[in-house]
Amino acid sequence: MFKTIRNNWKKSVFAVCAVTYGSNWLYNRYQSNLIRKFYCEQAAKIGAQPCPTMTRLHRVAVLLNGSANNGKAKSIYDKTIYPLLHLTGLDARVYRLDAFKTKDELDELLSKKIEPDQLNALVIIGGDGTLSQLSPYLYESNILENLPICLVPIGEPTIFARSLFPLTSQKKLHDDLHLLCESVFALFNGTIVRKPLLKISLANEQPM
Numbered sequence: 001m002f003k004t005i006r007n008n009w010k011k012s013v014f015a016v017c018a019v020t021y022g023s024n025w026l027y028n029r030y031q032s033n034l035i036r037k038f039y040c041e042q043a044a045k046i047g048a049q050p051c052p053t054m055t056r057l058h059r060v061a062v063l064l065n066g067s068a069n070n071g072k073a074k075s076i077y078d079k080t081i082y083p084l085l086h087l088t089g090l091d092a093r094v095y096r097l098d099a100f101k102t103k104d105e106l107d108e109l110l111s112k113k114i115e116p117d118q119l120n121a122l123v124i125i126g127g128d129g130t131l132s133q134l135s136p137y138l139y140e141s142n143i144l145e146n147l148p149i150c151l152v153p154i155g156e157p158t159i160f161a162r163s164l165f166p167l168t169s170q171k172k173l174h175d176d177l178h179l180l181c182e183s184v185f186a187l188f189n190g191t192i193v194r195k196p197l198l199k200i201s202l203a204n205e206q207p208m
Helices: 002-007 009-047 073-087 103-113 128-140 159-164 173-189
Strands: 059-064 091-096 121-126 149-153
Touching: 009 073, 009 173, 059 073, 073 091, 073 121, 073 173, 103 128, 121 128, 121 173, 128 159, 149 173
Parallel strands: 059 091, 059 121, 121 149
Antiparallel strands: none
């Protein structure tokens, strides 16, 4: 056997690397599924809580930037975030931000299509760029300005969202899954934090 390995060392090295990579991929997938299962069970408990008769479900508008994270945001939403929103019993209505290309289209979406006066909260799914794109509309609308906003950080960078959920300073698969799930659960067990979306500093500003 050792002679065979020695005579075919390139193939042997490739085989070892392939097995190692495959083992790590299977382990990560297994751990990810365990995390999703745990949070889905917690979401199901929230959804199972009795509601008063004729009480309308809490309605949220999910603003999803499908182009975030190199176009993987929709897949991540379907696999991780949608099950949690569904199990909690929220009336979640999804709107793809990347389908609206012009300022007028976005303005119509945020002022009319999502029916802001009927919402209990906004869920923004994307990175810092998505939040920057929406911030002018949030400031200009008296209704949206006063709505709680849940940030689900998908993409890069996600500095603002991670400042709200400082679970990790490193980008790891399992840490990111925890971050995504915890950000959704902030709709129920989180406290409202008021933070400025913009910070302005002068170019010639000297430290005091």
